[in-house]
Amino acid sequence: MNGAVARGPVDRFIDAIEVAAASFLAVVTLLTFVSVLLRYFFAWAIPDSYDFTRLLLGILIFWGIAVAGYRGDHISVDLLWSASPPWAKRALDVFAALVTLVAMVALTWMFAVKVVGTRADNVGTFDLRQPVWVYYFIAWIGLASSVVLLIARTVRLVFWPEKLARPSEIHSVE
Template identity: 45%
Template sequence: MDRIIRKFCNGVETVAAVLIACVTLLIVASAIGRYVFASPVPDAFDISRLLLGACIMWGFAVVGYRGGHISVDLFTLGLPDGARRWIEVFAWTVLLFFVILLAWKMQARVGNAMRGNETTFDLRLPVWPLLGLIWLGAVASIGTVCARIFMLATGRADIEGGTDDASIDRSMGQ
């Protein structure tokens, strides 16, 4: 099970990396086009902002599994490890609720853009595929947050930090 989760999360990380590379290339190409050739890439703003939204959601999916976000544990620091672990599980479950809400609302946004034939400004490209990519990032976040909850509840993840591959290997007896 751990290997499946790890492969899924590695795939999510790859998607996030490819998206950020696309955003970077698009912005650089548009800037060069604007300042060297006096002609920016058409729809670079619309496409880059939508791709950046996808980068954020897919990056959030990675954080959902790794647990690499900034946190302050003033209340739980003095508690026993078992209590701290279940407080973490509860906190991640609350996060899961909000991620599910975000995915649900994002799915509605994709549907509205599709039905309304929403397009970009210059080239009139439909925006729903890029919004769908953002929605898929939210769905991936649901999967990674569920994986994080599972890892915390079964003791396969550290309470304080993220799930690193070494701690997974130790829990599997390797």
Template identity: 35%
Template sequence: MRDSIFKLVQCWEWGAQHFDRVLKLFAGMILFSLMLITCVDVLGRYLFSSPLVGSVELTELLLGSLIFATLPLITWRKEHISVDLTDSIIPTAIKKVRDSIFNILVGISLFTIGFKIWDLATRSQRYDEVSEYLEIPIYYFTYFLAISCWLTAITSIVLVVTQAFNKQYDNQG
């Protein structure tokens, strides 16, 4: 029994490590695309008096995707903005309980938000909703937002489990 649990944990860690790399690569590609769109748009405006058509629309869609693509990474690394005014006077055991409760609430909230966003994506697909200028189907991005919320929720719940076993990974803050 113990060996099977150990193998399950190893598989989980291996998958999480590769998924971490994939999300970083995806976020890097989005960031590079944003940079490229901005450069082409600025050069087009000032050198040719012709801006890149739909650059604002692409920037909006890619920026939203970048934020949601990095949300699971930020959660895993515990890099959210936090105010720790009372952390120096609260005992460590209470901080662990507080953090676990917080992560559980975040996980439940993001699962709920993910389902709501998924419903919006389904409705967007049903109505064939597209962006204003480039006519890009919006539901692709909306489905991605929902999936990202669910991945972040799972990450929050996994943080509760790893904290319960006092497990700390190299890529966590």
């Protein structure tokens, strides 16, 4: 296989989440760009472009949380971690992953309640009256994915920490 590592279903799921988050970013960027051009050159706006951009940005953020949570790319303070021995570093990593997982489960649950409430209230966009709950539901899928990825991260931290460490991501004490 020329040094290539076989990728399991969890790795393929992570890749799919990353592609989805990047796709939402591309759509938000394109919609904003086209909307600005139309307003500037033709004094015409895409109906609901503000609502679509706002809702898609929320989706993008929640799907991005899934990727950042798994990769450990979120903001962190490594002062205590850097000064700790290897066994304590691993314990801190596992503890942080568990705290993040519990918080994300709570957020995912509460957002599910929000999706159901928005659907029941029949909330729509301003111009086209498209149902908003669909966008909330897609955002919720990103949050649910973050829970799955945080579980995968925690399991890997406990049993296979080397699967998470990449040369560019390894913390150093330097």
